[in-house]
Amino acid sequence: MTVLPDDGLSLAAEFPAATRAQWQRLVTGVLSRSGEDVPAAEAEDALSTALEDGLRTRPLYTAADAVPDPGLPGFPPFVRSGRAAGSAVGGWDVRQRHATADPGAVLTDLENGVTSLWLAVGPGGIPVDGLDRLLRGVYLDLAPVALDAGAETADAAQELLAVYARRGVAPEAALGNLGADPLGTEARTGSAYDGDGFAATVALARLCVEAYPGLRALTVDALPYHEAGGSAAEELGASLATGVAYLRALTDGGMSVEQALGQLEFRYAATADQFLTIAKLRAARRLWARVAEACGAPSAGAQLQHAVTSSVMTTARDPWVNMLRATIATLAAGVGGAESVTVHSFDHALGVPDAFARRIARNTSTVLIEESHLARVIDPAGGSWYVESLTDGLARAAWEFFQEIERSGGQAAGLRSGRIGQRLAATWAERSRALARRREPVTGVSEFPYLGEKPVVREPAPAQPSGGLPRVRRDEAFEALRARSDAHLAATGVRPRVFLAALGPAAAHTARLTFAANLFQAGGIEPVTEGSFEDSGAGEVCLCSSDAVYEERAAEKAAAFRSAGAGHVVLAGRPAAYPGIDSYVHAGCDAVTVLSATLDRMGVS
Template sequence: MTVLPDDGLSLAAEFPAATHAQWQRLVAGVLSRSGKDVPETEAEDALSTALEDGLRARPLYTAADAAPDAGLPGFAPFVRSGRAEGNTAGGWDVRQRHRTADAEAVLTDLENGVTSLWLAVGPDGVAVEELDRVLRDVYLDLAPIVLEAGPETAAAADELLSLYERRGVAPEAARGNLGADPLGTEARTGAAYDGDGFAATVALARLCAESYPGVRALTVDALPYHDAGGSAAQELGCSLATGVAYLRALTGGGLSLEQALGQLEFRYAATADQFLTIAKLRAARRLWARVAEACGAPAAGAQLQHAVTSSVMMTARDPWVNMLRTTVATLAAGVGGAESVTVQPFDHALGLPDAFARRIARNTSTILVEESHLARVIDPAGGSWYVESLTDELARAAWEFFQEIERSGGQTAALRSGLVKDRLAATWAERSKALAKRREPITGVSEFPFLAEKPVEREPAPAAPGGGLPRVRRDEAFEALRARSDAHLAATGARPRVYLAALGPAAAHTARLTFAANLFQAGGIEPVTDGSFADSGATEVCLCSSDALYEERAAAEAAEFRAAGARHVTLAGRPSAFPDADSYVFAGCDAIAVLSATLDRMGVS
């Protein structure tokens, strides 16, 4: 620890030292004035935010919030980085995914900042026989190649290794990953891998360990669990269980423990929840180091990480906002210490990306590395009391889930018994409630939607494999409502409408008028505020004002609108404000249920 010289300038020297108890007392006083009377000792809990996995983000962290020693970068438990230099030697590997046999797009990426290629191979990607053509202009001794071939892994690996040989690439010069991931494929497709499937994976790992030192054979892909709605701890727990299953298979097939550990690369989702992503990547390294230590090879427990911006967070509506989401996610992946980062194009949810979307995706990493200098510091979040605490708490929750999977017989048994599917489904059901109530806002979808937005058209992407765990997106429930509105617009020439009746002066109605307009647009319902109800083309009315004015005028206004033909009167407020309304919209209401019922009443199928 650096000791600063005594220069006679002591900041806050004339002020008494503040204590935690004093802060709690002040917080309790503020809460009391806002109508929440809580004991001083519970004031902090009142301001805490509930996270998934039973975690809570507190409003204040201090040096008293101790976490296990994170060690030094490049040394066990590898929390700070799997390498002593972290990403400071040029930044992280910018890895972009390609699902079509477009050799020109591949070359364009490599010429403009991308440093490795991730190729989806098979029916939903590039055909095995097309690999030679797709990589025709690629210097295979310079650009690492990562495969994702599912059931066709053996054939794709054979073709790639054959390409190295035909083009004169020395085995020691080859870099990348053959992408064998039988359990990840089973999670995606439901197709069970037998002993022969694992035998082929072991054979690839042995070949890489003996002849291709820069190529790994296996990927532990945690994306299927994230994409199915799993929490961060569940994603980590499944990755640990999968990694352990592969270690057992590889060591049982004749590889040493150190060789087996060196054949694995881990893939995780990076989301716009930057602190949770940072903590997840740091916790993943700590947990895998613990596995390696328990197996007897602590020095070989550095986890190689590939972070991919989340598909779950991407939206089809207002897709431009996805650029902001992926920027935050990429920042979190870099700060979290991922060695490779894939930024999914902003139009990912719409189909195949165009050239502009691919350019923005690769430039996201370039800006963060070259202009923001994000990679110049190893573990920049390290030492933050919040990040260190969150890392520790998340690691403990993930280890608990990992142990549950191991008690059930391991990852294979947990997948086939439904344990994993059921746990992920329960987590997604709870999160769906938060999304429906807009407690987890989705900008451009559940918050600040833009009904006049021109749709972004893209060429359809190859169908993703199905049959296994589901794939979810945060916007899916709102997207279904908007699709109903779009169909109504196409059939009738107009969107369903609701008339917003502002009662009293602007100071009384503006807040609730804005709230109601935002809410209805999230369901594709056009709010009308100008003119009269008779001229609005609406069949329903929503009254917007203060509780005081509702008490004075709501009954008369509702009766007048009903007499004018309004079939349904909604109140922007809680039932206590006007018990005779037909329905109510307020902060925390189930927006999906309210909007779906509204479209039903309007005859929008």
Template sequence: MTVLPDDGLSLAAEFPAATHAQWQRLVAGVLSRSGKDVPETEAEDALSTALEDGLRARPLYAAADGVPDAGFPGFAPFVRSGRAEGNTAGGWDVRQRHTVADPEAVLTDLENGVTSLWVAVGDWGVPVDALDRVLRDVYLDLAPVVLDAGHETAAAAEELLALYARRGVAAGAARGNLGADPLGTEARTGSAYDGDGYPVAVGLARRCAETYPGLRALTVDALPYHEAGGSAAQELGCSLATGVAYLRALTDAGLSVERALGQLEFRYAATADQFLTVAKLRAARRLWARVAEACGAPAAGAQLQHAVTSPVMMTARDPWVNMLRTTVATLAAGVGGADSVTVHPFDHALGLPDSFSRRIARNTSSILIEESHLSRVIDPAGGSWYVETLTDELAGAAWEFFQRIEGLGGQAAALRSGRLGQDLAETWEARSGKLAKRREPVTGVSEFPHLAEKPVVREPAPAEPTGGLPRVRRDEAYEALRARSDAHLAATGSRPRVYLAALGPAAAHTARLTFAANLFQAGGVEPVTEGSFEDSGATEVCLCSSDALYEEQAESEVAALRAAGARHVFLAGRPGSYPGVDSYVFAGCDAVAVLSATLDRMGAS
């Protein structure tokens, strides 16, 4: 039997430790061979990726970067978790949203892995007087209920509390959240339902604090700011400003800081950018702990978090891909330590989910908890130098944005002045530019679209609230283009077409032909690659080949295509001075602008 030495097996013991400077020197050498001559000290910056909020993802992180101590789970600053046990006691709370009066769907969810209910009530959901029927088969002492009632919060809360009484649920057994969120509702609708000092929310908080210890009264919903195109730091900053506004109102009404903190639950978006989502949830807990510390109650600063898979990332085209997006987002929410997670069904952007999509949504959490054992470890990303650094930098950017809002007079003032909406719009405009240029790809929409896809049809969902901040989606510009193509197909029997003229052998043209076909399909323009231009039924053509063959053949090929009736000639490649070429398509071009102009010329209105 081999006995290992006491100090274990040191595989690198005989090698000198590598230094950061050595790594930079090697990177600079590789960049130099690729045609990018940069000084060794700038090599790292050359490989960095720009993120929103002025952040950058670097190619290398090390212990020397130095970040604030994350502490221990369940203790301030709560970065690692708001509870000492994290989600190890059975996983996170699987919370599914219901917007229609369908008690069978509610019961099916609860019987198959869902552990709490998020019910939209009022104008954009279940009628208040139908709440009893929707929850008829629910054991209210076992399944927490979270309301989202907007302007009808007072009536919905009274109905739920009365329902507890009628069902004989002990006050101490009621759990969930009454969903009072005056500022969130104002952000969505443009109008307030609660007066100065938020008397409705404060009144409900008093009742919960005095009578229902397991029930919270207020939700700090950051989704309106995320759905308006806000960045992660803006979403966090708005949540802090909203939470602080509610704390002021509650303490002014006589609640202690500790009891006021215990009446709030925070809701954030989880996106398919998994590391940013993990960092956002961790940063949110750090920031709220700082607020609690400033208020004199550091031990009560554990933030209760509800993560919701982002509606912004959901697509109407190729909706099946949304299953992958929500899986990554749910994983990130779990790793980030969310207490509750809602997975939107893959057909969320199309209307009401069917039984299959609801099943897939709830099973997403079940697989990650039960089969992937994601909840067995508290804060599994903790200790990663990248995640710790990103958490710290994001927290700094969010705190700065929060201070800007406070400088404007607080969340309500920032909303009503229009300044907050302007900030969010500027962020979305910058992101829209990346989407248009496909720097931020959307699989199934701007990349690898499928024109022959059979449409997925769903019943219309209740109308979303309007009048406040806008709602955006990553696919909206391409969806508008595809809708024009669909209308052209319905009117003429065929889609707009473009002929792809491949020059030379496959090795010369395949890459650019594939690129061009992908780009044109993103706008609903059907690429034709077989046969001749004359037989294609197209009026526009795109040359696809290598730069060398363009120099030899492009001019003559363009002349021949013009003679055959081509009205517009594209060339797949960087802009040059080829005679007869009207425009160029290349990586980084404004695909939305190119495709919109193409559809205009083809008469697809």
């Protein structure tokens, strides 16, 4: 045991050490004062939060929460980093996506902080024969290029290699990824790849091994599963099953396990749930290291990761908030150890980003790297009992889903049978219920919406590949309600309105008045709080006050408003047997159902 010298700074050393049991008893006392009679042994469960995949966030983590040893950075199981140096030298690769043939935007990005390019090629993106023009002026021996060409991968890869040759780029100086991902393309489009498709992928990988050591041929893109509503564990499990399928194809094609492992790059979503994102990237490296170990090449199991800020979290309403979401997601991706990070622009849900949006996106990484010095520390979350525990729990849940896919015949079989799609749909349905009840709030959409916001208009983005797994967004249900309100405003000159009747003193009605105003605005319904009901232009009334005031005045006020012409009387509070009240709104109610029914009654189509 190391004995520290007495420096006179004993701080809390003279106090007895606290125990977990003491903490539990104190928590129990606090809970009892709030009306909850919970045994001390169950105090932590009472304060824990349920996450997806059967995980729970507990209120207290200590050294007693043992997890497997994460190892050292750059060594198996690579939990802490795939490289011994982490990202301490130069930060992560700032990789921006381009889906339109705009050479000016490409050069502007590269001249202002972007270090590699992610190019969407093919139908709805950059034409294959447009790569040469798009990359004119780009130093291709300095800026890696990652292709995303779907079914046109072979043609796009050949064209990119031809561009390298025409520019005099030596094969060993070419950097990036050719983006072959037949199973990812199948997930996106529903079109199954045959043996020839996999043969072409193997041929690209063999070419990279033999002649282009700086290029990888394959991408394991987990975004289709995230964007279909999958959980973090489902995203990881699907990526493992896809990666294993590619390892089988490459080794069956004559490559060694080490060569095959070196041809894969993994792409994951980074969300504003920063701790879950950090844990997901760490768990992904641990799981892939386990796969490499099972294949007999543990030292080659360092997973190369490309993190992309989530499109599921991006909103069309109040899009400026997306800058904040993207900043948190980028921070999480960097802390989680991703080698490359793509920041979607704040107007991603609206169409083609403008120059300002691209600038903010690329500067998000620059600020975190250069000003926050985030990349100077290897695995800064490592050692946090919470993060280590979350990493372990997520890894176990993902491994279970991966084994389920493998038992059912592998990733291709799971996609073609619909089993994977059904699993993701069930997860999204459960999450949609939480979104509808605002238990998962969406700032600027389901919480604190601003009806006076001027719409941000962008040129429509090229059509995304479709036909396979769906693409979802957290704001979609509320967006549909707001769109109905917008159409009504355009047709009539006014939004649908509801009159909020404050009963009693401010101390009695303020909380529920604020709640009701926030709720109705989430559906595009304008709350009116000033003047009289007769002058409000509203056809419905919502009573707002305390339970005590309701007992005395709710029935009387409901009758009075009914006499004044109110077609529907709502009460902000838990359902009770108040005469004259037609419906109730309260915390935890299904806001989407309530607001949709309200718009229906108001004749808003």
